[in-house]
Amino acid sequence: MAIYHLSVSNVSRASGSKATATLSYISGKRVHDERRGETYDYGRKERVLRVGTLLPEGAPAEYADPAVLFNAVELHETGRTARPAKKIVVALPREFTPRQRVQALEEYIRENLNADGYAATYAIHEDREGNNPHAHILVANRQIDPATGGWARLKQRMEYVLDERGERVPLIDPETGRQKTDKRGRRQWKRTSVSLNPLDRKAKLKALRESWANTCNARLDETARIDHRSLEDQGSDLEPTIHEGYAARAIERAGGVSERCQTNREIRRSNSLLTAVRAELGRIFDRLGELFAAKIRQLRQRQARPEPAREPNWRYFEGDARRQLEADKADHTAAIRGKLMDARADVGNREEWWRSHGTEEHEAAKQIIDVARAASREARDANIFKRGRLLRNAEQVAGEQSEKLRGAVPWLEDTDIPADWDQANRFRMRTTKAIHDHDMQPRTRLVAELERRLEQAERAESEKPSPEQVKALALRMAEQRAQAENPTQDTKRPAPSGDEPLDLSEPEDWGEASPFESRQAPRTKADLLNEIRQRTDRLTGQQEAEQRQIDPWSAQPPQRRGHGR
Template sequence: MRDERTGEAFNGFGRRERVEHVCTMLPEGAPGEYLDPERLFNAVEMAEKRSDARPAKKIMVALPREFDARERFRALEDFISWNITANGYACTYAIHTDKDGRNPHAHILVANRRIDPKTGRWAAKSRSEFALDANGRRIPVIDPDTGRQKIGARNRKVWKRVNVSNNPLDSKEFLERLRREWADSCNALLPGYAVIDHRSFKARGIERIPTIHEGYASREMEKRGGRGDLCEENRRIQALNRLLDALRAMIGRLSDQAQGILTAVKRRQRPSGAPQAPSSPEPAERPQERPQARETPPQAPQEPPKPIRTKKALTDRFKTRLDERLAENERKQAEKQAEPDMEETWDLSDPADPLNIGMGWGTGGHGLGL
């Protein structure tokens, strides 16, 4: 294939003897000259104006080893017809295999622009459309100075516009759909025991680490006695997966043992030979009676909750009792000091002393009789 811009020639196949089939497929309305891959990809290259544009994209699919040459061709052609050319894309595909026939696969080179079926020309990758509000009406562009809708050239009102992609090949949703459709195309031809699932381990709920694509170069290095980095990484991933499988199996056994022990404990707690209460026959239906209010049984008086004794509360209580004791002692001391001394205040010779009168001392009464 020759690049018309630079004049360089490229050979897309490293080993021609391993290329089983090459074909170009076009969408509706495409020029017939594009059946030549060189003309097709030079034309899409010329349609791009930016220096960093991507004129084509490559899709690589693995072909099941259960397929023969005819089934490979059929699965690939059906997939391209339903999902690539039906969406306006032109492409060239090549079916490859290795010398042992153990790695059949296909490369699909897709032009990164759609072809307009009406004109046969390359369509734009995006288009401008009116922006619509929630009610489906166009949104006006307001002039901040006047607060009214802007007026453009030729006295036309200006409406808000947005750019809409016209290249679904750039979207993640379209690529995920291609994965699903390829699995469906292969499963339609595979026998019942072989099924392809396009989903990842995570999407399928499988707790395993996915391996990586090793490639031809890494495997050839291994065949020659060397160590391929990608093959070494896959061996490490496989060892981790075996360890995860062993751990899951151990957890399963421990769970079964714990369940058995729990069942045995429940059986021992249940009294053996205990008669079961006979099931009473269901009573006949009675007419519904008005439910009577149930008497509420008297409840025992509840004790007031005990106060929570914190360190601060105990300290305050001790200080209060100490103050009370000190006040009591002071009161007793004051009373003791206020009492008269009997030896100093009792005058035995004074007949007017209250004590002498009360006891009949010196009055002829019945005294002590000294």
């Protein structure tokens, strides 16, 4: 039976992986690494059935040799944390012939990788018994420019954040509530960093998974189709099995018991029990439907009688209220965290602006101080006959420039420019730092305030909602539900017509909470089934359990050893 498996991993230089070494393993050939001067021979040649390389449009012809291709990408990627390649592993259906395997792989690579400019080498493997056909696809993690035949430039770039209408999102000042502007009065917009490599995007990885399933299904019978979705995405509550691997199956073939294979056997037994439980639940709810239909007349007669006034059943909404409070806390924390990230990014952007441009106040102060520095330097370098006169001139210039500095930067505390050359240099550095700190102060203060608020929000999020808060919100939910169901409630109830919705609550439950509402912990399926049985037995006076041939709730699931789940 065909199974679905597709995994994508990075060949990362930071973790010690190399594209040439990975190529040697999947191809079963000796590969020389030109960047490191090493030769790798990791492969198991007897298990490699076929190796092929597919190139995109415009790729150099010499890249048809996989050793040349992946040496080229290794030499091009120079960073210590570079990821020169990605490895895709797919399970090949046993129903495929050798020709169908090659056709499916090459069609998949051309449509999903070559079409986007990626070069890839694939290798088809089998185990010794031919029971595990699979393929390794090694992809150069950089696109090839069809115009030049060289490697495309990959980098992150900043793009504007767009709302649901496709318009730019303004950058709001949290203090004023208005859109921020720069020094020239231009409006500021939110921006985000975007990767230009499609293989790093989640949508592309999902498309790769779906495309492999479609490629295989086009060659499989309807009874052997595979599904790329997980059990959770398929809406199934069955527990997925784990990957056994070659070593585990070798232990089983040798007569031993593999821990991973044993785990899968226990999972299959548990899934079979769950299927039986689901069938039993279906029979129980069918019986409940019959009981409800038999009591319709009695319930309508009771509905014709006036109801006693009672408090809204807020416990019915207790779980929703608790989850709503926790969700509100999480949303509040996420909102503060987003503001903090924006504030930190603003600080970084402003630092970059300072390093390259500065501010108008800084430029004006620097020019004013440089005039005084020039006079003090002239006095310092003068001979003994001119030094006295030039020192007096330097003091006069320093006083005049100090007045200009006070006018240009009125908030600056120390505006007295020294007449001495060394002191004037130190004063220039202090003034630059003071202007920088004054310009960055609102942003750094906002970051500190957001960090304090984020700490408070995270601490509040870790605390459970108090019973008073839960009850207050649950009461409001119950009142809103009652108002929505009876918007024009009248004190005089009309005569029943027979078409009114039924009130299925029991009279003995009007003054107390039901067994389902008195317990705050989540109920299991077994607890829920027991409560349904008790209610059914009380209504009918019959013991339904004696008529069932099997009771799946009496069977205990198998105990799994060695796996903490």
